[in-house]
Amino acid sequence: MTESGPIFLPKGFKFSSATVGIKASGKPDLALILADRPTSAAALFTKNFVTAAPVEVGRGSLVKSHGLVRAVIVNSGNANCATGRAGMRACQKVCSDLAQFLNIKPVEVFPSSTGIIGVPLPVEKISAQLKSLLEKSGASPDHFRQFASAVLTTDTRLKLASIPLRNGKAAVTGVAKGSGMIHPQLATMLVYLLTDAIATPAELRRSLRNACAETFNTISIDGDTSTNDTVLLLASGASGVRMRSVQKEFEKALRGVCQSLAEQIVADGEGVQHVIHLRIEQAKDRAEALRVARAISHSLLVKTAWAGADPNWGRILAAVGRSGVRVNPNRVTIFIGAQKVCSASTACVFDERAAHEELSKAESRVIVQLGRGRARLDFLTTDLTTDYVRINADYST
Amino acid sequence: MTESGPIFLPKGFKFSSATVGIKASGKPDLALILADRPTSAAALFTKNFVTAAPVEVGRGSLVKSHGLVRAVIVNSGNANCATGRAGMRACQKVCSDLAQFLNIKPVEVFPSSTGIIGVPLPVEKISAQLKSLLEKSGASPDHFRQFASAVLTTDTRLKLASIPLRNGKAAVTGVAKGSGMIHPQLATMLVYLLTDAIATPAELRRSLRNACAETFNTISIDGDTSTNDTVLLLASGASGVRMRSVQKEFEKALRGVCQSLAEQIVADGEGVQHVIHLRIEQAKDRAEALRVARAISHSLLVKTAWAGADPNWGRILAAVGRSGVRVNPNRVTIFIGAQKVCSASTACVFDERAAHEELSKAESRVIVQLGRGRARLDFLTTDLTTDYVRINADYST
Numbered sequence: 001m002t003e004s005g006p007i008f009l010p011k012g013f014k015f016s017s018a019t020v021g022i023k024a025s026g027k028p029d030l031a032l033i034l035a036d037r038p039t040s041a042a043a044l045f046t047k048n049f050v051t052a053a054p055v056e057v058g059r060g061s062l063v064k065s066h067g068l069v070r071a072v073i074v075n076s077g078n079a080n081c082a083t084g085r086a087g088m089r090a091c092q093k094v095c096s097d098l099a100q101f102l103n104i105k106p107v108e109v110f111p112s113s114t115g116i117i118g119v120p121l122p123v124e125k126i127s128a129q130l131k132s133l134l135e136k137s138g139a140s141p142d143h144f145r146q147f148a149s150a151v152l153t154t155d156t157r158l159k160l161a162s163i164p165l166r167n168g169k170a171a172v173t174g175v176a177k178g179s180g181m182i183h184p185q186l187a188t189m190l191v192y193l194l195t196d197a198i199a200t201p202a203e204l205r206r207s208l209r210n211a212c213a214e215t216f217n218t219i220s221i222d223g224d225t226s227t228n229d230t231v232l233l234l235a236s237g238a239s240g241v242r243m244r245s246v247q248k249e250f251e252k253a254l255r256g257v258c259q260s261l262a263e264q265i266v267a268d269g270e271g272v273q274h275v276i277h278l279r280i281e282q283a284k285d286r287a288e289a290l291r292v293a294r295a296i297s298h299s300l301l302v303k304t305a306w307a308g309a310d311p312n313w314g315r316i317l318a319a320v321g322r323s324g325v326r327v328n329p330n331r332v333t334i335f336i337g338a339q340k341v342c343s344a345s346t347a348c349v350f351d352e353r354a355a356h357e358e359l360s361k362a363e364s365r366v367i368v369q370l371g372r373g374r375a376r377l378d379f380l381t382t383d384l385t386t387d388y389v390r391i392n393a394d395y396s397t
Numbered sequence: 398m399t400e401s402g403p404i405f406l407p408k409g410f411k412f413s414s415a416t417v418g419i420k421a422s423g424k425p426d427l428a429l430i431l432a433d434r435p436t437s438a439a440a441l442f443t444k445n446f447v448t449a450a451p452v453e454v455g456r457g458s459l460v461k462s463h464g465l466v467r468a469v470i471v472n473s474g475n476a477n478c479a480t481g482r483a484g485m486r487a488c489q490k491v492c493s494d495l496a497q498f499l500n501i502k503p504v505e506v507f508p509s510s511t512g513i514i515g516v517p518l519p520v521e522k523i524s525a526q527l528k529s530l531l532e533k534s535g536a537s538p539d540h541f542r543q544f545a546s547a548v549l550t551t552d553t554r555l556k557l558a559s560i561p562l563r564n565g566k567a568a569v570t571g572v573a574k575g576s577g578m579i580h581p582q583l584a585t586m587l588v589y590l591l592t593d594a595i596a597t598p599a600e601l602r603r604s605l606r607n608a609c610a611e612t613f614n615t616i617s618i619d620g621d622t623s624t625n626d627t628v629l630l631l632a633s634g635a636s637g638v639r640m641r642s643v644q645k646e647f648e649k650a651l652r653g654v655c656q657s658l659a660e661q662i663v664a665d666g667e668g669v670q671h672v673i674h675l676r677i678e679q680a681k682d683r684a685e686a687l688r689v690a691r692a693i694s695h696s697l698l699v700k701t702a703w704a705g706a707d708p709n710w711g712r713i714l715a716a717v718g719r720s721g722v723r724v725n726p727n728r729v730t731i732f733i734g735a736q737k738v739c740s741a742s743t744a745c746v747f748d749e750r751a752a753h754e755e756l757s758k759a760e761s762r763v764i765v766q767l768g769r770g771r772a773r774l775d776f777l778t779t780d781l782t783t784d785y786v787r788i789n790a791d792y793s794t
Contacts, residue, residue, distance in 0.1 A: 047719070048715060048718040048719045049717075049718040049719070049722075049723060049724050049726065050714050050715055050717065050718025050719075050724070050726045050729075050742060051718075051726075079711075081711065081715075082711055082714055082726075082739065082742045082743055082744065083743060083744075084741060084742065084743035086743075087743075116711065117709075117711025117712070117714065117715065118710065118711045118714075118739065118743070118744040119744070227714075227715050227718060298695070300697075300781070300785070300789070301789055304785070304786050304788075304789035304790045305789065305790065307786060307790040308789075308790035308791055310790070310791070312514075313515065314476075314478065314479055314513065314514025314515040315514070317447050317479055317514065317515075317624075318445060318447055318478075318514065318624050320446075320447065321445040321446040321447025321448075321624060322444070322445045322446070322447075325446075326446060327446050327447070329446065329447045329448075329479075332447075342479065342515065344481060345447060345479045345481065346479055346480060346481035346483075346484075346515070347479065347480075347515040347516070384697070384786060385786060385790075386783040386786045386787060386790075388697070388701070388786075389701050389704060389781060389782060389783045389785075389786055390783060391701075392697070392698055392701035392702065392705075393701045393702065393704040393705035393707070393782075393783075394705055394707070
């Protein structure tokens with residue numbers, strides 16, 4: 001189910017990548033998904049009010065095409081955000097140039113960009129490579145991995161997940177990029193989810209919204225929401241398996257793929273040394289559990305304590321108290337690993353050494369019980385290390 | 398007006414400090430303000446729902462004493478927070494022991510604590526020193542500085558500010574501590590403001606609320622709100638000058654002292670290399686300006702860019718976009734120093750070297766215009782450095 005697991009490639013898609021010179025590193029920076037025929041699509045976008053050109057174009061195209069997509073074109077190294085009207089025209093030109101080669105409508109091309117903000121998109125470099133990008137496309141696992149590689153930026157590894165349906169008759173498979181500016185507001189990265197089940201755009205939208213709410217919306221690295229975040233789900237129908245006939249299995253697989261990609265994104269977070277599985281229990285409802293989880297996971301004092309594997313539960317408690325949720329401190333309990341470290345907001349007798357060791361692991365568990373109700377939420381977050389600061393403080397503009 | 402300026406000590410107060418062994422460092426950790434007679438008082442406390450015992454006790458005592466305070470007792474090195482009923486009893490015992498020596502009511506003693514959370518307050522150590530603390534008290538500038546020194550924790554310098562009233566007939570003078578867990582929610586640190594003007598508790602409350610809203614509530618180092626934050630204003634009346642007769646001068650002085658202390662706290666923030674004077678302009682109202690300022694000043698990506706003196710306005714723009722304020726990106730303008738770097742959410746032609754140099758200074762200026770209205774807000778914040786992470790990641794529990 002994770003990157004190391006087997007990949008079940010949904011039928012009906014081809015993939016390709018190219019190096020067009022947007023990235024200074026000379027790594028691949030253009031990527032394509034090509035559907036054999038128009039496929040049903042659904043997408044979720046960033047909630048940031050400042051959005052990149054491809055987010056605007058993609059959202060509009062999905063409406064105009066009635067949720068049908070034939071090709072996905074992604075460039076990395078440039079976000080095409082804060083680029084004004086010229087940025088919109090650049091994005092539209094990439095789509096229409098690709099559409100011309102494919103003899104389809106420009107609104108059937110779905111665009112994405114990721115990278116630096118505020119720099120004009122070098123549209124000529126992209127357009128010059130579209131023909132060879134199409135010619136090189138193929139349906140092999142290698143082609144798929146090349147696509148997954150070309151969408152990366154500061155990521156240090158591929159993010160893939162795959163789950164078969166109906167004993168392999170169909171599959172749900174996903175690719176993600178993202179390792180900074182990761183915050184739980186809708187889709188918080190670029191994610192492409194593919195299936196060869198048969199589904200309508202409306203069916204896909206419903207399933208996608210549910211899957212994202214429980215996975216990508218419950219992770220946080222640095223609390224920053226990008227201007228380009230996009231999750232796209234495509235259903236080619238090439239397997240002949242109707243989504244409705246495997247509804248529960250499909251939704252479970254979609255959630256599983258999203259959860260795996262979310263975990264891979266967090267684990268590859270910039271400078272991350274420790275991943276924290278944070279569970280909020282005894283909340284009145286999911287919304288307030290999420291609010292508490294976010295307050296904890298955005299607290300610099302908590303995150304730096306985690307960097308030092310410091311079982312400083314006082315900082316966690318203080319973050320709970322300022323979350324805006326009207327907790328009664330006398331009912332709050334905190335666990336680090338299996339140990340209760342704080343009960344009724346006062347210290348418990350616990351083995352500090354063991355708590356320190358738990359937090360020293362690559363992945364560890366923290367549970368906060370609010371004593372207010374029965375809602376529960378699992379949230380994935382990280383520590384904040386000097387490496388994160390170094391990666392993001394380099395004078396790069 | 399700042400620490401280096403002259404201190405005008407309000408009449409009617411004595412000060413003292415002692416080393417009782419709460420701090421492992423062996424530095425002074427107990428501090429006293431003693432008023433010659435019961436003085437009018439007003440206080441603001443943290444908005445955190447998890448509050449330390451002294452916050453609860455102090456709040457209650459002010460009500461019971463009808464806003465009269467005779468003594469302020471502060472310990473540093475232990476927050477007496479998350480210490481349960483024993484913590485409440487410990488705090489009450491310190492107050493009643495001190496009251497007994499002074500032959501006053503326990504509710505006339507105002508307590509504060511700052512330091513580590515979740516560790517029992519060593520109340521016997523404190524009580525054993527109260528008598529000598531009283532005996533050593535005095536009204537000299539030296540005694541005042543000893544008080545200011547004993548309330549510090551990770552602070553690297555004293556934080557004092559003083560403004561005379563009526564050509565020196567009276568004065569407003571303040572002491573603060575705080576350098577981490579600094580977030581703009583009401584009072585966000587320990588601050589003691591003294592005046593020898595004559596005022597009722599109700600008059601003080603009104604003035605204090607206004608002064609704090611414009612000063613301590615517009616700063617942020619790390620977005621964390623402490624469980625112990627307290628701002629206390631005492632008026633001895635010993636100058637014979639009625640506050641009402643110098644109302645405007647008094648309020649200006651109080652705001653000036655608070656602003657100076659707020660600036661000193663930010664400049665002494667943990668690991669801070671760059672202080673940013675962030676101005677939000679063209680907001681619809683002050684509330685939305687504050688919301689945008691906080692989103693920017695809490696963004697790890699913005700704060701780390703500032704650590705690298707990186708004029709990366711794209712990160713600022715992205716933070717504006719996720720603030721929750723419904724900005725129209727086409728109307729947003731950003732300045733770094735005197736240079737316009739982004740207009741209508743697109744890059745301007747600007748001198749990058751000069752912008753980098755502006756952000757390399759100890760204090761620099763960033764202006765964000767929202768294009769929505771006429772409200773303006775000045776906000777003080779900092780960069781996020783590897784030193785901040787190091788200071789807070791040390792395994793210390």
